Amino acid sequence: MSDYKESKDNPLHKEYGLWSNTCYIIRKMAEYQPSVLFLMVLGFVARSVFSYFWGIFGKYVIDIIQADNGTSAESELVKLILIAGGIAVFLRTCTAISDSKIWYRFVFVRMHMITERIAKVLSLKYELLEKPDVLDVAERASQATNDNNSGVEGMMHLIDQLSENGLTFIVTFAAVLVLDPRLIIAMIILSVVQYIYFRRIIKIDKEQVWDKLSGSWRGRHYMERITQDFDYAKDIRLFNLSDYLTEKFEKINEFFIERNDHHHRLWLRYNFVSAATGTAIKGLVYAVLFMSVLKKNMSVGDFTMFLSFSLAFSNALTNLLQKFGDYKKASLVTDDFRSFIDLEIENDEKDCIPLPDTDSYEIEFVDVSYKYLKSDKEALSHINLKIRPGEKLAVVGLNGAGKTTMIKLLLRLYDPTEGYITLNGTDIRRFRREDYYKLFAPVFQNVEIFAFLMSENISMRKSDDLDHDKARRCAIEAGLEERIISLEKGIETPLTKFVEDDGVDLSGGEKQKLALAKALYKGARIVVLDEPTSALDAIAEQALYESFDDMIGDKSAVYISHRLASTRFCDRIAMFEDGRLAEYGTHEELMALNGKYAEMFNTQAQYYRETPQDEESGVIADV
Numbered sequence: 001m002s003d004y005k006e007s008k009d010n011p012l013h014k015e016y017g018l019w020s021n022t023c024y025i026i027r028k029m030a031e032y033q034p035s036v037l038f039l040m041v042l043g044f045v046a047r048s049v050f051s052y053f054w055g056i057f058g059k060y061v062i063d064i065i066q067a068d069n070g071t072s073a074e075s076e077l078v079k080l081i082l083i084a085g086g087i088a089v090f091l092r093t094c095t096a097i098s099d100s101k102i103w104y105r106f107v108f109v110r111m112h113m114i115t116e117r118i119a120k121v122l123s124l125k126y127e128l129l130e131k132p133d134v135l136d137v138a139e140r141a142s143q144a145t146n147d148n149n150s151g152v153e154g155m156m157h158l159i160d161q162l163s164e165n166g167l168t169f170i171v172t173f174a175a176v177l178v179l180d181p182r183l184i185i186a187m188i189i190l191s192v193v194q195y196i197y198f199r200r201i202i203k204i205d206k207e208q209v210w211d212k213l214s215g216s217w218r219g220r221h222y223m224e225r226i227t228q229d230f231d232y233a234k235d236i237r238l239f240n241l242s243d244y245l246t247e248k249f250e251k252i253n254e255f256f257i258e259r260n261d262h263h264h265r266l267w268l269r270y271n272f273v274s275a276a277t278g279t280a281i282k283g284l285v286y287a288v289l290f291m292s293v294l295k296k297n298m299s300v301g302d303f304t305m306f307l308s309f310s311l312a313f314s315n316a317l318t319n320l321l322q323k324f325g326d327y328k329k330a331s332l333v334t335d336d337f338r339s340f341i342d343l344e345i346e347n348d349e350k351d352c353i354p355l356p357d358t359d360s361y362e363i364e365f366v367d368v369s370y371k372y373l374k375s376d377k378e379a380l381s382h383i384n385l386k387i388r389p390g391e392k393l394a395v396v397g398l399n400g401a402g403k404t405t406m407i408k409l410l411l412r413l414y415d416p417t418e419g420y421i422t423l424n425g426t427d428i429r430r431f432r433r434e435d436y437y438k439l440f441a442p443v444f445q446n447v448e449i450f451a452f453l454m455s456e457n458i459s460m461r462k463s464d465d466l467d468h469d470k471a472r473r474c475a476i477e478a479g480l481e482e483r484i485i486s487l488e489k490g491i492e493t494p495l496t497k498f499v500e501d502d503g504v505d506l507s508g509g510e511k512q513k514l515a516l517a518k519a520l521y522k523g524a525r526i527v528v529l530d531e532p533t534s535a536l537d538a539i540a541e542q543a544l545y546e547s548f549d550d551m552i553g554d555k556s557a558v559y560i561s562h563r564l565a566s567t568r569f570c571d572r573i574a575m576f577e578d579g580r581l582a583e584y585g586t587h588e589e590l591m592a593l594n595g596k597y598a599e600m601f602n603t604q605a606q607y608y609r610e611t612p613q614d615e616e617s618g619v620i621a622d623v
Contacts, residue, residue: 012137014339021331024338025155029105032112036105036156043098044164046091051168051315053091055308057084059301066300102160110153113337114145120341125433126413131373134343141340144333152337154330158323165319172313179306180288187281187314194277195321201270209263216259219252278314285310352432356424360389361439361525361556363410363428368419370405379405381579382419387526387556392549394567395560396597397576403560404445406576407530410558412436441519445531447511451499454484455491458517468492471521477551478517483510516548527557545569564604573597 016024029036057080064076121129121138128134144151176184226232227245236242289307292298298306368383380402387393387410395403408414409421412428420427428436450457458474459466472491475484487493487504494500506514519527529548545559549569559570567573567587575583575590575597583590583597590597 010133010136010140012133012339012343013140014335014342016335016338018328018331021155021334021338022159025152025159025334028113028152029109029156032109033105036102036109039098039102039105040160040163042094043102044160044167046094046098047164048167048171050088050091050095052172052308052312053084053088055305055312058308059305062301062304063299106153106156107148109156110145110148113152116341117141117145117337120343124345126408127415128345137336137340137343140333140336144337150330151333152330155327155334158327158330162320162323162327165316165323168312168316169320172309172316175306175309176313179292179310183284183288183310184313186284187310187317190277190281190284191314191317191321194274194318197273198270198322199325201266205263205266209259209266213256213259216252216256220249220256223249223252281314282311285314348429349432351430352435353426353430355431355435355439356426358424359525360424362389362424363387363526363556364422364425365406365409366419366422368409368416368421370409370414371417377579378417379579380409383581385574385581385584387558388571390554390556391572392557392559392570394564394570394573395558395576396564396567396573396600397582398600401576402579403576404530405579406574407442407528407558407560411440411442411528439524440526440528441522441524442528442530443512443515443519447515449495449506449511449514451494451496451503453491454487454493454495454514457495457514458491458521460518460522463492471517474517474520475514477520478513479547480510480513480517512544516544516551520551525555527552527555528560529558530560564601567601575600 026037029040060080061077064073064080067073117138120141124134145153147154149157173184176187223245227236227249236245285307289298289303289310292306293300293303364386365383368380369378370380371378383406385393395406397403405414409416412421412433415429420429422428423431423436423439453463454475455466455468455471456463458471468491472484475481475491483506484490494503496505497503519529529545546569549557557570559567570587572585573583573587573590574581575595577596583593583595585593591601
C-alpha cells in the first residue's frame with residue numbers, strides 16, 4: 001500500500017491527532033453499535049490471557065508433581081486440570097464469540113459512517129461540488145470509508161489488536177522485570193532492530209514494487225476491459241488485433257511477475273532477519289532462565305511460567321511496534337473522513353424570507369457577472385435581462401457562449417460574483433434555496449436516469465407518495481405512450497439494470513421524453529430547457545419544442561439552444577457571445593438588426609425548410 005499523501009496539500013484538510021481520532025472512533029462505535037465495545041473488550045482480554053495461560057497452568061502442574069504427595073497429588077492434579085480446562089474453554093468461547101460477532105459490527109459502523117458522508121455530500125451547495133479542494137477532501141473521505149483494512153474500519157480493528165497486545169505487554173512486563181531487568185532491555189533492543197528492518201522493507205517494497213506496478217495495474221485493467229468489452233469487439237476482429245493485444249498483455253504480465261518475484265525476495269530477507277532476532281530473543285530468555293535455575297534455585301514450574309511470560313512479552317512488543325505504524329497511517333486516513341464531515345459551510349440562509357404568495361413571477365438579471373474558480377476570464381459579464389411572467393425566452397449562442405452558466409445562475413446553482421438576480425424585485429439570495437428551487441421545472445441536456453421505477457423518475461417521489469395517474473398522463477403527453485404500453489409493468493417498470501434484474505434501459509430519445517414528463521409532473525411556474533434535444537435532428541427538435549410549448553401553456557419558459565428551433569415562437573431572444581449578451585429582443589427586432597442572430601438564423605434556416613418554396617421565401621416550415 002502506498003504511503004499516505006501529505007495532508008498539508010489541501011487547505012480544507014485538518015489534522016486531529018492520534019488520541020483524538022481514537023476517541024472519535026470509539027464514540028462512533030458506541031453511537032452506532034454499542035455492543036461492539038463489550039465484544040471488543042471480551043475478545044482482547046480473553047486472547048491476551050490465553051497467550052500465557054498455559055505457562056501458568058504448567059507451573060502448577062509441575063509443582064504438584066514435584067511435591068509428590070501421593071493420592072492427594074493426584075486429586076490436586078485432577079482438580080487443577082478440571083479448573084484449567086474450564087478456564088481454557090471459557091477463554092476460547094469468549095474469543096470465538098468476539099471473533100464471530102465483532103467483524104460485521106465493525107462493518108455496520110462503517111456503513112453508518114458512509115451514510116454520514118453521503119448525507120454531507122447531499123447537503124453541499126452545488127457550486128462547492130465543482131471546487132477542486134472540496135472534491136479532493138470528499139474523495140479522500142470516500143477512500144477512508146471504502147476499505148475494511150484501513151481508514152475508519154482499519155482503526156477499529158487495530159484498536160482491538162493493539163488493546164490485546166498492550167494488555168499482554170503490561171502483564172508480562174512485570175513478570176520479566178522480576179526475572180531480570182536486563183532481559184527486558186535486550187528484548188526491546190532486538191525487537192526495535194527487527195521493527196526498523198521491517199519498516200525499511202516496507203519502504204523498499206513500496207518504491208521498487210508497488211509504485212512501479214501502478215502503471216502495470218492500470219495497463220492490466222485496461223487490457224482486461226477492452227478485450228471483454230462488446231464495444232471494442234468489432235474493431236479487434238475486423239482489424240485482426242488479437243495477436244497484437246495478446247502480445248501486449250504478455251509483456252505487462254512479464255513485468256508484473258518480475259516485480260512480484262522481487263516482492264517475495266524482499267520479504268524472504270525480512271523473514272530471515274525476523275527468524276534471527278526471534279532466535280536471539282529465545283536464546284537470551286533460555287539463558288536467563290537456565291542461570292536462574294543454576295544460581296537462584298528456580299523451580300521447574302517457575303521456569304515454565306517465566307518462559308511463557310517472556311515469550312508472550314516478546315510477541316506483544318513486536319506486534320505493538322508493527323501495528324502502531326499501521327495505526328498511525330489509519331489515523332491519518334481517518335483525518336480525511338473527519339475533515340470532510342467537519343467541513344464548515346457558510347450558512348447564507350439565516351435571515352431568509354418566504355417566497356411571494358403569487359402565481360406571477362418576474363426574474364431580472366441586474367449587471368450580473370460570474371467567474372469560475374481559478375479562471376482568468378469571466379464566463380458571464382455584466383448581463384442585464386428580464387423574464388416577465390408567462391414570457392417565453394430563447395437563450396441562444398454558440399457552444400461556450402455562456403448559456404449554461406446563465407441557467408445555473410437563474411436556478412441559483414451558482415451565485416453571481418458581481419451583480420444580483422431578483423424575483424419580483426427581491427434579491428433571490430433572500431429566499432431559501434429549497435423554496436426557490438420549487439419555482440423551476442428544469443430539463444437538462446444530459447438526462448440522468450435513476451435506478452427507480454419509471455413513475456418515480458417522473459415524479460421524483462417515493463412510490464407511496466406520488467400520483468401514479470398523473471405520472472402516466474405526463475409520460476403520455478411527453479410522447480412515451482407506446483413505450484409504456486410495450487412494458488409489462490407499464491409506468492411501474494424499474495429503469496436501468498443496476499439494481500433490478502428486470503429493469504429496462506431507455507434510448508436517448510426516450511430519456512429526453514422522460515425528462516420532459518418530469519418537468520410536466522412538477523408543474524412549476526417556470527420551465528427551463530437546457531439543450532435537451534441536442535441528440536435530435538433539426539426538424540424533430542423544432543417539433544418537440546413547439547409541442548412542449550403547447551403543453552406548458554401560460555407558464556414562463558426559458559429555452560436554451562445553440563440551434564434556433566425554439567426562437568420563432570418565443571417572446572424574446574437573448575443572443576450570447578463570449579459571455580456577453582450580444583443581442584436582446586424579439587425575433588423580428590433581431591432579424592432587422594441584421595447582426596449575429598440574423599447571421600446564425602439564416603445559416604441554420606436551411607435545416608428547417610421542407611420545400612423549395614420555403615427555401616425561396618426564407619420561411620421556416622411548420623413541422
